[in-house]
Amino acid sequence: MQRILSAHLAAHVHETVTIAGWIHRRRLLKSVAFLIVRDAEGISQVVVTDPATRARLEELTEESVVEVVATVTPNEQAPGGVELTGPAIRVLSAVTVQLPFELHRPELSASLPTQLDHAALALRHPARRAALRIAAAATAGFRAALSEQRFVEIQTPKIVASATESGANVFRLDYFGRPAYLAQSPQFYKQLMVGVFERVFEVGPVFRAEPSDTARHLSQYTSLDAEMGFIEDHRDVMAALTRTLAVMMQTITARTGEPTPDVPGEIPAVHFSEALKIAGAPADEPDLAPAHERALGEWALREHGSEFVYVTGYPMRKRPFYTHPDPADPTYSNGFDLLFRGLEIVTGGQRLHRYEDYVAALALRGERAEPYEGYLDGFRYGMPPHGGWAIGLERFVARLTETANVREVTAFPRDLHRVTP
Amino acid sequence: MQRILSAHLAAHVHETVTIAGWIHRRRLLKSVAFLIVRDAEGISQVVVTDPATRARLEELTEESVVEVVATVTPNEQAPGGVELTGPAIRVLSAVTVQLPFELHRPELSASLPTQLDHAALALRHPARRAALRIAAAATAGFRAALSEQRFVEIQTPKIVASATESGANVFRLDYFGRPAYLAQSPQFYKQLMVGVFERVFEVGPVFRAEPSDTARHLSQYTSLDAEMGFIEDHRDVMAALTRTLAVMMQTITARTGEPTPDVPGEIPAVHFSEALKIAGAPADEPDLAPAHERALGEWALREHGSEFVYVTGYPMRKRPFYTHPDPADPTYSNGFDLLFRGLEIVTGGQRLHRYEDYVAALALRGERAEPYEGYLDGFRYGMPPHGGWAIGLERFVARLTETANVREVTAFPRDLHRVTP
Incomplete structure (x- = not known):
């Protein structure tokens, strides 16, 4: 039967x-x-x-x-x-052993480390399972939104010859007797693929040898990456991201029945210098602290009824070297963050697209160009103005479900202390 | 404008x-x-x-x-x-350098190594671009088919504490001062997640420190994995896979316009012992050689008009320890391969689902259970009969497009000799 x-x-x-x-x-x-x-x-x-x-x-x-x-x-x-x-x-x-904790109560009563030690069991709890279904729906919505906007899915190398995002925080491995590294992001690959498809996206693991033992850091997380060519500036990227977020939220609600916040057709955006004022921070702060992000989240909700707010024009010195400066004032960048309920969940921006601009940007920071040669080579062969973003899936789901620790919405988390099960 | x-x-x-x-x-x-x-x-x-x-x-x-x-x-x-x-x-x-090769001819004339050295340029060639679009469409079809069959998407760790598929062919890395390894497959994780969602799938990178320098080996490839619970045996898995392949082919044709082969409603299946006879191989061969696979591909096309053929019942000694034996004759397994145009592109089967069966299977092979403890623990807590499969995306696309070398259908391939660009 x-x-x-x-x-x-x-x-x-x-x-x-x-x-x-x-x-x-x-x-x-x-x-x-x-x-x-x-x-x-x-x-x-x-x-x-x-x-x-x-x-x-x-x-x-x-x-x-x-x-x-x-x-x-x-x-x-x-x-x-x-x-x-x-x-x-x-x-x-038949189960013949004593279970380490019970699954039928509304909340798992075991400590988080115990839950993670027995993740195969803990993930069966309806609340944990629901968070992973939300992650799956968010990912499906991400892909649907981008496919509809002509983005093509790509798969890029996770083993790379040199650390790119920053010298530290990189896992080193033995690659047939030579040193190699785990990719901290698909950043340069997705940029190079703009030369092939104009618009690309990737859903995949990224690796950070992150020594921070906090509720929001993992050493492997899932990055929802997109990159698009033929833009005027970062505002085209923000428009595509806003559309994508709206479809992600719709897909989550459609697939799981969970309510999701409204994504405004146009998410409020404030320039970094304005953001400092709103947050009550000194005008010479180079970055936003968590308390500033929270204040901006409250401001956006109060003034615009939005749970989302873009902060644009971060100072160049706090953004990676591949960031495009603001042509009107090159101390600021065409980079942005998206805050959701007062927490940064997306980083994006316009990138440099000319080879000579990369060489100059590295020189300005006193960095050697050699480690980047494999990537920069592609920029010699004609790249349009482009930009993109990366969403951290686990942080996004944690914020959406108002979960305190990203480990609670990750199937088998990896961190400073944990590499099992 | x-x-x-x-x-x-x-x-x-x-x-x-x-x-x-x-x-x-x-x-x-x-x-x-x-x-x-x-x-x-x-x-x-x-x-x-x-x-x-x-x-x-x-x-x-x-x-x-x-x-x-x-x-x-x-x-x-x-x-x-x-x-x-x-x-x-x-x-x-503006491009100011000499291009290493021309893109406007029907075929790229540069040698494959030169193409790969300048992948960001070579991938712009319409033929290379078309193969990557096929890969993207195949992946989208895979997900659509499985979502429709109640499978839930998962993301699993790529950094693991012990080598699982086999002791060799694994990349070792420095994980905060301790040794760890790159996952050769999501095998155990997808099995454990059957305990959560019954049916799961994952699209992600897998890593093989494969010393083989051949046209079909990569050290990173994209694995299309699925696993499903509450099966009778491997035939339920084959039915789900057949349905999935049909949707993959439909999606490729719908998205790219490329013609794809018909996937029969029921793909012909031959038992391993029968397959040896068809291929003209000695009855005591433990595995199928490439020539045998080609002969089986020809047989399926000739006798059944099918470009696909399942070979079932591979001998247990040639399958991984987690494979479920054939209850009628435990020297054979409930494992199968799917051959497409005479080449294996999918491996699958029914798995063991009882903790004590795992312990016995490892003992029988003289393997210690300790390296597997983190995974096997989950099998103590009640797992239904289950099975699944893994499709190698690049091999699938190479076979579909009749491309000789998987590197030609991979964006930035990684192999024994290559870790750049």
Whole structure:
């Protein structure tokens, strides 16, 4: 008999059906036992009165995998208005060990390290599972929005010959006896691919040998990258990003039912020098501190009813060397951040597109051009004005779900202390 | 004026339009000059008669980026039936170096190493670009097919504490002063995530420290992974894969216009022992050699009119320890390969799902369980019968486009000798 999902039971009232899943919870009352079976989409309540079945059930631990053949019976008190009666239960996989924590409570009570030590179990908790479904929907929305805007998906190398984003914070590996590094971002590759497709995107892992042990740092995270050519300046990039965010939010709500904030057709944007004033920071601050970001988030909500705000024109000295300066005042850049609920979740901007500008920018910073030669070579062969952005997927999901620690929305997080499971 | 793409010019006859792109070719005849401008979607022909414009054009090298404002004029001989006349040309980015090879010929004439050394340029060639568009479409089709079949997308760690697929062929890295490795596959993670979502997929890089210097080996490639629970055996996995391949082919044709082979509703399947007979191999061969695979491909086309054929029941001793044995004859496995035009492009099968079976399988092979503890722990907590597959994207695209070397369909390939650009 074809297995059906718990979510579809109500369409089969009075029929005999097969369901399968994990024993989420057993409730062994005096005259009756209830078995809550969890599958990918929800839960079913199975009513056990037969003494032999009950005896068997008493020996089964939570999380054992079972197949249940039973009759769908209406019951207003049961989840979805139906329960399963007269069950025949077949065990597909019996759990014989003590679980390190229970899954059926609204919150996981184990400490975060314990949860992460047993991630394969903790991720089954409905709240953890929901966050990963949101991540999947966000990613699908990202791709849909960009495909619709003529962006082409690319896959780029994660093993590179030299550290590019910054000399530190890079993982070194043994590449057939030579040193190589894990890519900190697909930055130059996506820029070079603008020369091929004009508009490209990539969803993939990036690696930071980040010594910070905080609630928002991971040593591997998923970066949602995009890059586009033939722009006037960074404002074209912001418009494409705004459109993309709107589709991401729509896709999350459509796929998961979770409410998402409105993305304004035009997200409010403030120049960095103005942002400092709004945040009450000294005019000579070179960057925004977390408290400033929070203040800007409050300002955007208060003044514009927006949970999003762009900060444009960051000072050049705080942006990477490939950033395009503001032609009107080259101490500022055509780079921007997007704050969501007072936290930076996207960094983007216009990039340099002429080879000679790269050479000059590196010289200005006292950096040698040699480590970048493999990338810069491509800029000799004609590149249009271009720009792009990168969204950190885990930070985005954490902010959306108001989760304190990115590790809670990451399947098997990697950080300073953790490389297992 | 809003830029339009070359592909849309025919809808603007007699209008003044703006196009932009790369100078694909210049043809400087005596009385007239033709400029062929390439953009993301195609090419436009620009007719230059004005002496001043022509003089400027003579100084511009191929691949310079230009913006052209001109009139769309019908001309049956021109690409798309229109050409651009009376152009005003603005240079966005001038190329001042000699190109290492020409892009406007039907084939790139430079050697493959030279092409790869200048990948940012070579990838602009229409044939190379077309292969990457096919890869993007294949990936989109893979995701669409699986989302429709209730699979949830996951992102798993690429940095792992121990080598899992086999002790050799693994890249070692320095992880905050401790040794760690690049993941050779998401195998165990996708299996563990069956415990969360029942059905999962992942598109991501995998890493093999592959010392083989062949036309089909890369040290980083893109793996299209899927895993599904609550199966009877490997045949459920094959059915899901067949459906997925059909959608991949449809998506490629829909997005790129490239013809793709029919995927039969049921792809012919032969047991390994039968496959040896068909291929004329000795009955005690433990595996299929490339010549055997080719013979099977020819047989499937001849006998079943199919460019695809499954080989099932590979001997257990040639499959990884996590493979589920055939219950009817445990010397054979519930593992399969899919051959496409006589080449293996997918490996899959049913996996073990009980913790004690893993421990026994490792003991049987004389392997210690310790390196696998982080993964196997999850199997203590209830896993349904499950299986899955992995498609090597670059091999798939190479086979589909009948390209001899996977490096020709990979954006920036990595191999034994190459870690740049």
